[in-house]
Amino acid sequence: MSATASGWDQAGFRDRVRRALDDFLDVQAERLAPLGADAARLLVEARASLSGGKRFRAAFCYWGFHAVAGSSYDEDAEDALVRACAALELLHASALVHDDYMDASDTRRGRPATHRGLADEHRQAGWRGDPEQYGASAAILLGDLLLSWSDELLRRCGLPLERVVAALDVFDRCRSEVITGQFLDVSVQARGRADVDAAMTVLRYKSAKYSIERPLHIGATLAGGTAEQLRQLSGFGLPLGEAFQLRDDLLGVFGDPSTTGKPAGDDLVEGKRTVLVALALDAAPAADAARLDASLGAPLSADEVTELRRIIDDSGAHRQVEQVIGELAEKATSALTVADLDDRARDVLTDLATAATVRAV
Numbered sequence: 341m342s343a344t345a346s347g348w349d350q351a352g353f354r355d356r357v358r359r360a361l362d363d364f365l366d367v368q369a370e371r372l373a374p375l376g377a378d379a380a381r382l383l384v385e386a387r388a389s390l391s392g393g394k395r396f397r398a399a400f401c402y403w404g405f406h407a408v409a410g411s412s413y414d415e416d417a418e419d420a421l422v423r424a425c426a427a428l429e430l431l432h433a434s435a436l437v438h439d440d441y442m443d444a445s446d447t448r449r450g451r452p453a454t455h456r457g458l459a460d461e462h463r464q465a466g467w468r469g470d471p472e473q474y475g476a477s478a479a480i481l482l483g484d485l486l487l488s489w490s491d492e493l494l495r496r497c498g499l500p501l502e503r504v505v506a507a508l509d510v511f512d513r514c515r516s517e518v519i520t521g522q523f524l525d526v527s528v529q530a531r532g533r534a535d536v537d538a539a540m541t542v543l544r545y546k547s548a549k550y551s552i553e554r555p556l557h558i559g560a561t562l563a564g565g566t567a568e569q570l571r572q573l574s575g576f577g578l579p580l581g582e583a584f585q586l587r588d589d590l591l592g593v594f595g596d597p598s599t600t601g602k603p604a605g606d607d608l609v610e611g612k613r614t615v616l617v618a619l620a621l622d623a624a625p626a627a628d629a630a631r632l633d634a635s636l637g638a639p640l641s642a643d644e645v646t647e648l649r650r651i652i653d654d655s656g657a658h659r660q661v662e663q664v665i666g667e668l669a670e671k672a673t674s675a676l677t678v679a680d681l682d683d684r685a686r687d688v689l690t691d692l693a694t695a696a697t698v699r700a701v
Contacts, residue, residue, distance in 0.1 A: 346687035350695075353402065353422075354395045360419075360426040361390050364493055381461075385454055385482055389433040392449050394699075396584075397428035397555045399692055400577070403685050404559025408569055410682035420498030424507070424562055427494035428555050431511075434486035435518060435550075441479040442526060443610045450601035455479035487515070499562055507561040514554035521545030529637075534613035536622065540582075543615055547588070548581030552696070568680075575675030576689065583668035584696045586661050589614040591700070594649060594658070599700050605645035611637025620657035628655070669697045 365387055372379040402425045439445075440453035447453055452460065459475025467474070494511060495504060525542045528534040534542070556573040557565075565573075591600055592607030593616060600606075607614060617636065621629050628651045635648055652658055673693055676686055 346691050348688045353399060356422050357395050357398045357426045357429060360423045361429060382482060389437055389454060390429060395429060396696055397432055397551060398425035400552050400555040401425040401428050401559040403688050404556035404573060405563045407681040407685035408560045408563035408565040417499060424494055424497040424499060427490045430486050430490035430493060434483045437479050437483040441476055447602060454482055503562050503564060507558045510554060510557045510561050514550050517545050518550040528613050529611055534618055536615060536618045539613055539615040539618045543585045544582060547585040551584055552581035553577035572679035576672045579668040580672035580693050580696060583665045586615060586665050587697055587699060589616045590661055605640060608636060608645060608648050609640050616657055616661050619660055620652040620655040623657060624651055624655035665697055669693060
């Protein structure tokens, strides 16, 4: 769908973000050209890591700006604003490249994950050393490069410097939260256990805040938003971000591979201790809980994935997570309704809330 119920052209916005990213990468490619063919290969992988996606983070940044700026917005600054929003997509791509390596994922959006693809290139070329180590090293470096670029694009977006400096402060906190949240996740997986509270903490800091709340804050700060306006946006953005990630957790177990670009039950194969899994382990009969617990992180056949899905369904966890998603989405939209923000932005953010929580990918 190219337009939301509010009339905003989502597809057109995604195309503008894509062009901003392409232009930025073209500049980087020119700068790195003296480094030769290997640098060019890294740029190819960077472009691939930034292709596709819903651009939710960029969209929430954009409408966080407009929620504060309203009709006083200077349209001459539109390109600069889109570049600032695109910086969030560089951060997201960085997180995905690193996340895929840490989770030992094979694919991302239907193509080989960065570490897998570059390991295959090493193997096919017959180079020395371990192909898997080469792929891992390349993925770490690409993720780092994308993270560095996210700062560069926001810093040089072209909006007034004092606003950009203030937004960078929020961006710094955002990056610290998502990286530390990722470490919490790694630690939970290493311990092989997580109760619902621990899983929810990982969800909040690894994904929920950086997916919606912080992009809203960055956009609002770029528009000169007050502390009270940021607080009101948190009332919308944090519960919505949690609902967004809970939907992702359901798709990681029950999603259609032809739509998600991931193998069936990928989160189970990767051993993710999500809120969904924690709820199922709490509620399932002892034998089923033991089987689910022992199967997490193991290679699974299609029949085994089907059986684990049955355990989660029968435990009531699937239904419970759906219910929580609905409650969080309602909490978010209720907070938005009473917030002192631009009416047009409120309408679009309401549509985005639906798109973020009712989705198949």
